[in-house]
Amino acid sequence: MDLGKQKSGAAGGRSRRRLANILTIGFVALSAAGGLGGGASAQSLGWFNFGPTGNDGPSYSTNRADPDFVREWEANPPKGYATLAKANIEATKMAVRQYTMIVGKGGWPQIPEPAPKTLRDDLMQYGTTRPDVALLRARLAASGDLRSANTTSNYFDNDVEKALQRFQASNGLTPTGIADKRTIVALNVPADVRLKQLKINLTRLQEAIPTTSKRYVVVNIPAAQIEAVENGAIVARYAGVVGKPERPTPLLKTPITDLNFNPMWRLPPTVISEDLIPRGREMQKKGQNVLVKFGIDAYAGGKKVDPQSINWEKVTPGTYTYSQQPGKENPLGFLKINFDSAHSVYMHDTPSDRIFGRNFRSESSGCIRVHNIENLAAWLLADQKGWNADRIAQIKEQGERMDVRLKKPVQLLFVYISAWATEDGVVQFRRDIYQKDGIGEVASSY
Structure with missing residues (x-):
């Protein structure tokens, strides 16, 4: 919302x-x-x-x-x-x-995804040595991101880091050079x-x-x-x-x-039906008023409505129109x-x-x-x-x-x-x- x-x-x-x-x-x-x-x-x-x-x-x-x-x-x-x-x-x-x-x-080969709670220091990145790095090299070479002829080493060197950054940037990911889960999921498409x-x-x-x-x-x-x-x-x-x-x-x-x-801001229909009304009902049960909370005005027939007079359990899309004045909110x-x-x-x-x-x-x-x-x-x-x-x-x-x-x-x-x-x-x-x-x-x- x-x-x-x-x-x-x-x-x-x-x-x-x-x-x-x-x-x-x-x-x-x-x-x-x-x-x-x-x-x-x-x-x-x-x-x-x-x-x-x-x-x-x-x-x-x-x-x-x-x-x-x-x-x-x-x-x-x-x-x-x-x-x-x-x-x-x-x-x-x-x-x-x-x-x-x-x-x-x-x-290209598939790369094992890191476990959900894997710490950043345990992810594949510069300086890592493990079998998954060889798979990463082969994957990056297949798509042309890795220039190095060495596609079998288990060591994550500068060439692999640069290649992974190139892959990340061209796949809409931040080029950190770290093989986090999001990057590996993208590599595995x-x-x-x-x-x-x-x-x-x-x-x-x-x-x-x-x-x-x-x-x-x-x-x-x-x-x-x-x-x-x-x-x-x-x-x-x-x-x-x-x-x-x-x-x-x-x-x-x-x-x-x-x-x-x-x-x-004149609230559009989707926001009214899927956000404002449900939030209004939720807050009303707590003794609060969504219009007062967010500085929103409700109108019926072009006339401003007292926010305290609205029963949100009976409000449906189209009952009122809503707008919010300029400001920080x-x-x-x-x-x-x-x-x-x-x-x-x-x-x-x-x-x-x-x-x-x-x-x-x-x-x-x-x-x-x-x-x-x-x-x-x-x-x-x-x-x-x-x-x-x-x-x-x-x-x-x-x-x-x-x-x-x-x-x-x-x-x-x-x-x-x-x-x-x-x-x-x-x-x-x-x-x-x-x-x-x-x-x-x-x-x-x-």
Whole structure:
């Protein structure tokens, strides 16, 4: 339920280096068919699958086992390559051919998962010596992540660490270089399943890419990321929060039309029926009032209703409409981005940014929460006189209520791309969180 104040996480990991200095070795494509990237060098591939970071790329803690590194990486992803870039169609076709070869050779080995209560120090990581490491080497070599010719050693050396980080980054996991349970579950997704994903997502790419305009915003639901794209290149990539599997974010293509700064929250039907009313009944039994607790107003026929007069046992969806005034308790935060949608969804800020630092971010009721949304707003308003980052920051600081209509609507797409390849030859996979790929739970449970 998107009600209530959540504590904001403190920024950590102040001791940082630029991202490109953590690891400079990019993904090395499979050599069996000459490489997915057409012979691109490791140096030219930049940081894993994301492409060159440039001088304005994010920086991260150098201690990748530190929780601060995880939060920083997840909340501030590098720009990289656009998911809907035209070059990705041919790259994904090449990936299909490559994975067909992998499957033809028998795929890759399965790696034993760690016991549920295994401590971090007992996981496979740099310096570990045990038989499972040889399996890990063989697995990483099969997918092209491991360059070393040594695929039988039981020692977890620097080559294995780099290869595992490459795998993690291209599979939507934080590149810690530690083989935790989530990573091993991803490693154990069979090659033939990955091939099926590539084939079905190639069709999705072929349908979506030709529809993009010169300037657009895309939400890739499985990646839980938002991209602002101009002339085929990413201007910025943002961490997002997408709908839970039981409340999925819908697919859509529609223009962004206006922005609400410090907005009032009008509770959508799903939140009313599945969150507010059940919570109201629960709190009423304890002598509490959900509307008073969360500063929500109820209306009947356009008139405000006394919250103490409501019997939640008799309330049904449609009895009242509800709204919440701007403020610290408002789950929309200081900004809401609007567009036409038959599903009553929108993009918005949040009073708590801690969730953006998590790897799994399928937690909303269908709307999209956007990290650093003020930067996205500045880009959307860049062509409008009088608007810049400083003005938006001032509105946020002062809590000014304002609605702004875009003079030039910006195209918005919500897509479901869980497997694709980029122009550098890197094959990307993300969790099939809504199980749309027709492969069951095997690629959705990590």
